[in-house]
Amino acid sequence: xxxxxxxxxxxxxxxxxxxxSEIAQRRRADLEEDLSKPIPDFVIQTDQAEVMYTIEPxxxxxxxxxxQAFANRLRDxxxxxxxxxxxxxxxxxxxNMGDEDDETKLSAVPDLLAADMPSERLEFVEGRILIGNDDxxxxxxxxxxxxxxxxxxxxxxxxxxxxxxxxVEELWASTGIPRRWDRIEPMLQxxxxxxxxxxxxxxxxxxxxxxxxxxxxxxxxxxxxxxxARSVSxxxxxxxxxxxxxxxxxxxxxxxxxxHVFNATNGxxxxxxxxxxxxxRDEEGTGIFVAISEMPFDEHVECLTMLKAxxxxxxxxxxxxxxxx
Numbered sequence: 001x002x003x004x005x006x007x008x009x010x011x012x013x014x015x016x017x018x019x020x021s022e023i024a025q026r027r028r029a030d031l032e033e034d035l036s037k038p039i040p041d042f043v044i045q046t047d048q049a050e051v052m053y054t055i056e057p058x059x060x061x062x063x064x065x066x067x068q069a070f071a072n073r074l075r076d077x078x079x080x081x082x083x084x085x086x087x088x089x090x091x092x093x094x095x096n097m098g099d100e101d102d103e104t105k106l107s108a109v110p111d112l113l114a115a116d117m118p119s120e121r122l123e124f125v126e127g128r129i130l131i132g133n134d135d136x137x138x139x140x141x142x143x144x145x146x147x148x149x150x151x152x153x154x155x156x157x158x159x160x161x162x163x164x165x166x167x168v169e170e171l172w173a174s175t176g177i178p179r180r181w182d183r184i185e186p187m188l189q190x191x192x193x194x195x196x197x198x199x200x201x202x203x204x205x206x207x208x209x210x211x212x213x214x215x216x217x218x219x220x221x222x223x224x225x226x227x228x229a230r231s232v233s234x235x236x237x238x239x240x241x242x243x244x245x246x247x248x249x250x251x252x253x254x255x256x257x258x259x260h261v262f263n264a265t266n267g268x269x270x271x272x273x274x275x276x277x278x279x280x281r282d283e284e285g286t287g288i289f290v291a292i293s294e295m296p297f298d299e300h301v302e303c304l305t306m307l308k309a310x311x312x313x314x315x316x317x318x319x320x321x322x323x324x325x
Contacts, residue, residue, distance in 0.1 A: 020169055029279040031162050032132045035113050040198050040305055041123050049297055050194035051160035052150040061175050062146050070174035078139050080127030129163060142167055155296040173247055195293055195300040202287045203311050205252035205276060222248050240299040
């Protein structure tokens with residue numbers, strides 16, 4: 001940690017824990033209200049939402065933390081378990097001096113396995129966050145390093161953002177100098193998102209392809225030149241030629257698009273993805289698939305709503321128009 005960060009932590013004024021708790025309760029209440037807003041009926045479920053906060057290292061005081069107190073607070077708050085880092089096999093080999101058992105080998109690298117010794121990357125897994133009186137949203141993981149907090153939940157990205165803010169506050173509380181999120185937020189540098197939702201468009205992925213492409217599949221792959229039969233194994237009984245009698249249909253399992261975005265202000269370039277993926281063979285050709293984007297939940301759903309309206313218009317689909325509930 002830099003001299004500047006040490007000075008800020010040592011001289012920083014602690015916030016009142018009661019005030020922090022009251023702010024957290026209001027934050028949860030606002031979240032509960034946000035989650036009660038209707039979403040389109042074509043959204044079957046939210047598989048996953050991810051949020052990563054990148055923060056100036058001065059505002060993530062790892063060297064000052066009481067790790068055990070921090071881990072206990074996250075366990076009490078979210079029910080998560082600390083996931084110890086795996087020891088590389090190359091390091092385990094350093095402890096192999098003969099016929100020692102595995103425990104003896106592990107003892108050769110105690111610093112990597114000590115329960116109270118956090119690694120450069122802390123990971124807590126398998127928890128839940130309570131929203132209101134009876135709603136529990138699974139927390140897949142909370143991961144931290146010296147400049148970022150990365151949260152994955154099986155719910156709305158707004159839930160992951162609330163957890164990220166609370167985790168940073170808990171980190172400060174474990175140093176003995178509690179700080180509210182509004183004092184930390186000015187040092188927030190970047191926020192990244194990811195959302196995956198299972199949806200039912202009522203339109204199979206095959207209909208997303210252009211008419212010339214679909215005509216080629218129908219006329220030359222399933223019939224005509226019969227390229228589909230040329231794509232399967234060839235038997236000695238047929239002289240290692242394509243099987244003479246076949247029946248076939250076709251389905252699309254995934255459409256993946258990459259957006260290459262250049263920020264004209266600062267020169268930063270990023271590649272993001274937008275993907276439609278069928279996760280089950282039973283759902284191929286049904287119009288049920290998973291939509292994956294690198295947007296927050298609300299913008300992700302807005303994008304899908306507009307996409308569905310466009311596809312409904314193009315295909316004449318009226319059986320599954322977007323409604324809200």
